[in-house]
Amino acid sequence: MQVTLKNITKTYGNNVQAVKPVNLEINQGELIVLVGPSGCGKSTILRMVAGLEDITGGELYIGDRQVNHVDPADRDIAMVFQNYALYPHMSVAQNMGYGLKNRGVTKDEITQKVRDAADILNLSEFLDRKPSQLSGGQRQRVAMGRAIVRNPSLFLFDEPLSNLDAKLRNQMRIEIKKLQRRLGVTSIYVTHDQVEAMTLADRIVVLNGGVVEQVGTPSEIYNNPASLFVASFMGSPPMNLINLAKPVTHKNDKNELKLVNKLFGSQDHNNIQIGIRPEKVQYTYDASENSLPFTIDYTEELGASRLMHGKIADQSFILSDTSETEVKSNNIHLSFPAEALYKFDNETGRKIEL
Amino acid sequence: MTDMTSENPVILSSKEKPKAKKLKLSSIIDHSILIIGSLFMLMPVLMAFTTSTHDHVTIHKEGLMLSIGDQFAENYGAAMFEKGGFTETVDGLTMLMNSLILGIGFAVGKIVISVLAAYAIVYFRLKFATLAFWIIFTTLLLPLEVRILPSYEVVHSFGLSNTYTGLILPLIASATGTFYFRQFFMSVPDELVEAAKIDGAGPFKFLIDILVPISKTMVAAIFIIMFVFGWNQYLWPALITTDETMFTIIRGIRQIILAYAEGNNIPEHGQAMALAVIAVLPPVLIVVFFQSWFVKGLVESEK
Numbered sequence: 079m080q081v082t083l084k085n086i087t088k089t090y091g092n093n094v095q096a097v098k099p100v101n102l103e104i105n106q107g108e109l110i111v112l113v114g115p116s117g118c119g120k121s122t123i124l125r126m127v128a129g130l131e132d133i134t135g136g137e138l139y140i141g142d143r144q145v146n147h148v149d150p151a152d153r154d155i156a157m158v159f160q161n162y163a164l165y166p167h168m169s170v171a172q173n174m175g176y177g178l179k180n181r182g183v184t185k186d187e188i189t190q191k192v193r194d195a196a197d198i199l200n201l202s203e204f205l206d207r208k209p210s211q212l213s214g215g216q217r218q219r220v221a222m223g224r225a226i227v228r229n230p231s232l233f234l235f236d237e238p239l240s241n242l243d244a245k246l247r248n249q250m251r252i253e254i255k256k257l258q259r260r261l262g263v264t265s266i267y268v269t270h271d272q273v274e275a276m277t278l279a280d281r282i283v284v285l286n287g288g289v290v291e292q293v294g295t296p297s298e299i300y301n302n303p304a305s306l307f308v309a310s311f312m313g314s315p316p317m318n319l320i321n322l323a324k325p326v327t328h329k330n331d332k333n334e335l336k337l338v339n340k341l342f343g344s345q346d347h348n349n350i351q352i353g354i355r356p357e358k359v360q361y362t363y364d365a366s367e368n369s370l371p372f373t374i375d376y377t378e379e380l381g382a383s384r385l386m387h388g389k390i391a392d393q394s395f396i397l398s399d400t401s402e403t404e405v406k407s408n409n410i411h412l413s414f415p416a417e418a419l420y421k422f423d424n425e426t427g428r429k430i431e432l
Numbered sequence: 433m434t435d436m437t438s439e440n441p442v443i444l445s446s447k448e449k450p451k452a453k454k455l456k457l458s459s460i461i462d463h464s465i466l467i468i469g470s471l472f473m474l475m476p477v478l479m480a481f482t483t484s485t486h487d488h489v490t491i492h493k494e495g496l497m498l499s500i501g502d503q504f505a506e507n508y509g510a511a512m513f514e515k516g517g518f519t520e521t522v523d524g525l526t527m528l529m530n531s532l533i534l535g536i537g538f539a540v541g542k543i544v545i546s547v548l549a550a551y552a553i554v555y556f557r558l559k560f561a562t563l564a565f566w567i568i569f570t571t572l573l574l575p576l577e578v579r580i581l582p583s584y585e586v587v588h589s590f591g592l593s594n595t596y597t598g599l600i601l602p603l604i605a606s607a608t609g610t611f612y613f614r615q616f617f618m619s620v621p622d623e624l625v626e627a628a629k630i631d632g633a634g635p636f637k638f639l640i641d642i643l644v645p646i647s648k649t650m651v652a653a654i655f656i657i658m659f660v661f662g663w664n665q666y667l668w669p670a671l672i673t674t675d676e677t678m679f680t681i682i683r684g685i686r687q688i689i690l691a692y693a694e695g696n697n698i699p700e701h702g703q704a705m706a707l708a709v710i711a712v713l714p715p716v717l718i719v720v721f722f723q724s725w726f727v728k729g730l731v732e733s734e735k
């Protein structure tokens with residue numbers, strides 16, 4: 079089912095505008111991930127789509143139907159909550175069948191559908207248990223089961239994995255992705271975890287303070303961030319940003335800034351930040367014409383890669399190295415491939431095309 | 433600082449021996465206090481029972497008895513089945529039934545009313561929900577005893593004297609119950625309501641299918657408290673029922689003594705005591721029965 083948000087806004091009772099006009103078109107079968115820092119309005123948008131929160135302004139369409147004032151139960155959606163929200167006194171089977179029961183589906187049909195869903199989610203042996211007798215991952219699966227039995231046209235997920243430990247989270251993430259592909263149901267997934275966003279999404283919506291910063295595929299978001307915010311939010315470690323307008327305290331910094339400026343060939347350096355991904359930075363032991371001296375303050379060993387932290391013009395700078403050999407000296411020289419550089423306008427925060 | 437910490441173990445070890453002795457002494461004292469306390473609580477009940485096994489002449493002459501007499505069957509039989517009172521129409525069994533109806537009606541009524549009130553306050557966007565709650569809460573300051581005359585007037589003018597409705601209805605508004613259920617409902621995660629909404633459960637279904645079942649230990653607890661409270665009501669039943677067939681057992685105890693004392697006979701102390709013992713039993717049974725239920729609720733820990 080297609081979902082369309084037209085100028086959707088939300089103002090809470092305390093006059094906080096949690097969501098500024100949002101426009102979004104979600105295609106049939108697409109998995110959209112809303113990502114952003116805490117309080118940016120992700121849940122608010124999701125809950126407006128679900129009908130759990132009134133829409134202050136704009137129009138919401140699920141399919142061709144405008145659903146601004148339609149009851150949650152009649153929107154043909156299913157939602158998975160962060161704390162699972164299973165009915166504690168009902169068995170797994172009852173939990174999954176409750177929505178069907180309320181819709182007047184016959185007992186036999188409910189049993190059949192619950193069984194099918196349980197098969198898909200490997201829950202068959204737990205059907206008679208109460209939620210309290212299940213592990214976190216199993217509860218999460220029951221919550222998924224409750225969503226899929228009804229065969230809705232839209233799935234909504236609000237940070238469904240954040241109560242799980244890291245390993246289980248990775249596993250469930252893959253399961254959700256597979257399930258979503260298999261069922262082909264349009265989905266909106268909310269998370270504050272950018273890794274989750276990158277791995278799950280067909281398209282990512284990056285939100286900041288109730289405003290959509292960028293909409294794009296994971297690789298577009300990563301390789302072509304539209305703003306300073308997206309650049310610094312997506313990616314772990316985040317993109318290095320050097321503010322050319324920063325007041326200079328040391329003479330050395332001034333030289334470095336000059337050097338950076340020269341390297342990037344920028345003219346008006348007062349209003350610009352330069353960005354480069356840590357893994358795109360190259361280093362050598364000897365100085366060359368286009369290199370910048372760099373002192374490693376400390377090194378973080380991550381196994382697959384190594385993060386070297388230091389400063390350029392008094393601004394923290396990270397470089398990531400995947401080679402197996404350790405760096406022999408703490409004083410190295412960095413060079414920046416031209417195609418890996420980004421320029422951002424300091425005032426608007428938007429990207430400047432190079 | 434370092435000095436003090438290094439000194440501490442020394443102090444402890446030097447005190448170790450006398451401490452062990454003290455502990456023993458203090459636990460003896462503790463236990464004596466507990467034993468005396470429980471004797472203090474139990475003796476009246478025990479004496480009521482032993483006294484109830486003697487005939488009324490012995491009791492009248494010698495007062496309360498601690499020995500077990502030979503009149504058990506007679507006294508209890510008479511207390512339960514012999515018609516007494518001025519009109520000779522009411523026996524113990526009827527009074528027991530009346531008390532049971534009052535106790536259960538009182539408890540169930542209070543639970544139903546307070547669940548509904550708390551549900552309205554917590555889950556519906558009422559304009560003056562908080563105000564309404566505080567108004568309900570302040571009724572704690574106005575127990576039945578304070579408003580008994582107007583209450584009597586109203587109930588009487590509705591023609592509800594000497595009916596179970598008149599006996600129960602004016603008592604079932606419950607600030608305490610509403611308060612407890614309100615606190616409990618507020619602790620239920622919002623997502624549960626939202627999940628139910630998406631699952632197509634309306635307000636009534638949510639209440640019956642989800643909220644009430646997850647409150648069942650809470651309901652059990654309030655039921656116990658309220659049943660005992662209702663069972664032990666004295667003033668209101670005394671006022672609103674004049675027909676002896678409507679008497680509750682708590683009233684009956686007194687009535688037996690009065691009825692006989694006003695003739696020139698010796699009051700039937702034995703029967704009165706028997707009735708008192710019988711009157712104590714149902715609340716005890718309810719507590720025992722529901723306690724196992726409580727534990728079950730706790731072990732399953734569904735919340």
Ligand SMILES: Nc1ncnc2c1ncn2[C@@H]1O[C@H](COP(=O)(O)OP(=O)(O)OP(=O)(O)O)[C@@H](O)[C@H]1O
Nearest residue numbers: 090091092094096115116117118119120121122270
């Ligand atoms: N019921 C409410 N009343 C008033 N303000 C609210 C309400 N719910 C949320 N807000 C505000 O709206 C903003 C967005 O909240 P929202 O819950 O959508 O954030 P979020 O992006 O989901 O954050 P998180 O990652 O922490 O869940 C926040 O500033 C929050 O304080």
Ligand SMILES: [Mg+2]
Nearest residue numbers: 120121122236
């Ligand atoms: Mg949220």
